[in-house]
Amino acid sequence: MKLFSTSLAVLATLAGYATAFNVNCNSNYASYYGQNSARNQKTLGSYCADATEDVIVLAFMNGFPNIILNFANACETTFEGSSLLHCPNIAADIKFCQSKGKAVVLSMGGAAGSYGFSSDSQASQFADTMWNMFFKGTAAQRPFDDAVIDGIDLDIEGGSASGYTAFISQLRSHYASDPSRQYYIAAAPQCPFPDSYLGSTLNSAWFDMVYVQFYNNYCGLNAYPTWFNFADWDNWAKTQSLNKNVKIYIGAPGGPSAASSGYIDGSTLSTIFNAVRSKYTSLGGIMTWDVSQARTSGLAGSIRAMLDAGGSSSSFNKRADLTRPPLITAANLRPKPASAIANIPTRVEFVAGDIVDNKYATVVKIQANKSAFTGNWLISFKLPAGQTADSTSRGNLGVNGNTITISSDRNVESLQNMAAFFKITGTFNGQYALPDTASAVFIST
Template identity: 45%
Template sequence: MQPFSLLFAVLASLYAGVYGFDITRNDNLAVYWGQDSAGNQQSLSSYCEDDTIDNIVMAFLYVFFGPANTLSQPEIDFANTCNQFDFSTFPGTDLADCSFMASQIEACQAKGKIVTLSLGGATGQVGFSDASAAESLAKRVWNEFLGGSSSTRPFGSAVLDGLDLDIESGSSAHYDTFVNTIRSLSAGASKRYYITAAPQCPFPDEWIQPALDASLFDAVFVQFYNNFCELSEPNNYNFDTWASWAKSGSDNKDIKIFIGAPASSKAAGTGYVGPNTLGNFATAAQDSSSSMGGVMLWDVSEAVANGNYHQKIKSILTANGDGPKKPSNTTIAATATKPSATAVKTKSASAHKATSTESTSSDKTASKAESKDDKAATRVNSRFFRANN
């Protein structure tokens, strides 16, 4: 290795150790990427230039067992960046070949961020017929996205840092088998693999709760939106319920609870609050619970379009948090040119978008911009969202 390359590697490692993702902290910021929610999604690597982001969750692997192919391969869709419709697929499958993203993923990891893959989504074709099917998918996901080996690795040589389960349909059965199999496969690995879940805020969650109670998860990104317990309904907001479960019901007593929030009023049907209001919820959780892990935002494209909302949240988190203070941020332009690839077809996991009008004049205006009747009318089945919430 050349001296300059060695120096760069050492500096990158030191930076990652000081400013990177740390599951023990309470000021982490996780953002979802991949569904082009705001219509101007940039490359993965462009968001990794922003030092305020700690965890990028790629959305989605939205079909567990592809019915259109003979190899039962899963299907992934990252909107305008990579999908099975506009990009090449592995022969005999509908699994997109996104190997050009390997260098982007590795660049993010070099900055201390973790890059994980979310399975499911609001329109995901998910679920297991039996425990054997769950074990089979776990082994396939391990070999194709994590620390295993396969001739069909969508991200080539890049090794993701873990998985996220955003399960919003189907049966709740056998997800514990899936998680336990991943844990078994990763035992003794040279790197840590993280497993998170994104339940709806009503407790217990309808789809993933049995697995949450029976398997080892590192963090839970609770969706405090599109539900009666959302952030904009403070009397029903139930972070404390989830924090109590973390200590008394979770198999991992060190599990972290993230406050999941929309990054703009356009990112969800209901539940958006301004940065100061969300910051107040976050600092209260930091002060009251050792289970607080940080904030999750859907999604990063919406955050950038909404005046770099995520940076405002991270600033509040770090000011009150227990982690090291970061250097000044890199601002991402919301009006940057879109990648040239064609947007996904309606089969995409993000076929529908919320239509509410965003208000940015103040937290008070944002939280009261719509009546309850208006909110109900704008609920959509988009990404995390259920139409009947």
């Protein structure tokens, strides 16, 4: 993706935080913002005022670990005595976009810039910096003030290919520390498979969304059907990705001048999109570079219409492998006394985290099927033999050997959704520690 400058310069609903964006849909629309590609870029908030895009990708952090931000005409002010951008207007717009049900992620990289890690250690340390500057951590200078972004996107088109797996692992450990909302990791590889910069990272780190750039290459949309290779990416998603539910987006130029090659009109894109949707379950939707181009050309409106025509969403899919904790649903919770049937939640989910320092950080999320619990609840389950929750766990947890009991907080039982965060210690043998879902017991009191 191109970097322009002006003349001067992924838990759905928890404890009150809600977002309409559903990563499991095949009808999502992501678009990049910040580089004024069409030379008529409006404020971020103006693009979020309607329901066209589902994900806004802020572009770019084109320098790291020595941070350089560039949002063209969207932000040109810096902190006093610093070259670091300070963007209070974007900060306010991020909150507005999120209030409209959109996810906002920050893209790291781009086609031009000075970025890359020299070691895993440097990458891990930078993940701490990112958490403190853009997420729930604290830093002396936060470019978006108190606004909290929803994730990061790796658009790596240069520099070293090392360190990104360690960076994601450490960032996900921070994600797991905050069960109040869901955070995402995305990537934007070129369409030739495997990607020359992110290939190994895509195979070794957990990604939620992959925005494949089907342009500026032989495998672009303009080469459909001969060389267009969505099938390669679908196969990767199902056979090589750690997250077998990762969503692949069809990346398209937003207008004729948005890319050197690959632009197609809305009608042609609709034909390709519908063909892909009928064949590949990994499809997550469409991505465009960039929002100013797509809005100017009218392609954005066409994309929204085609996505809404027959799109589908699915809840978290139960996995056959052991790379992510499986879902417990009301159908397999036991026992079910008659007096408690009305209070059985729609789902109880073990939300994935990452293994950090031989600890697996996870979250248990309970979502009610009513506006509120009429009573209190308790759920207990067994961990694999030899594993237990450690002392940093929080929530109403009881630990007896490898049996964990989580109960509701009687002071906040009016909340529809509740969660507990804990870390599991033990020997993992390269896999996540999975609670024994067959042992789960839900009791309403």
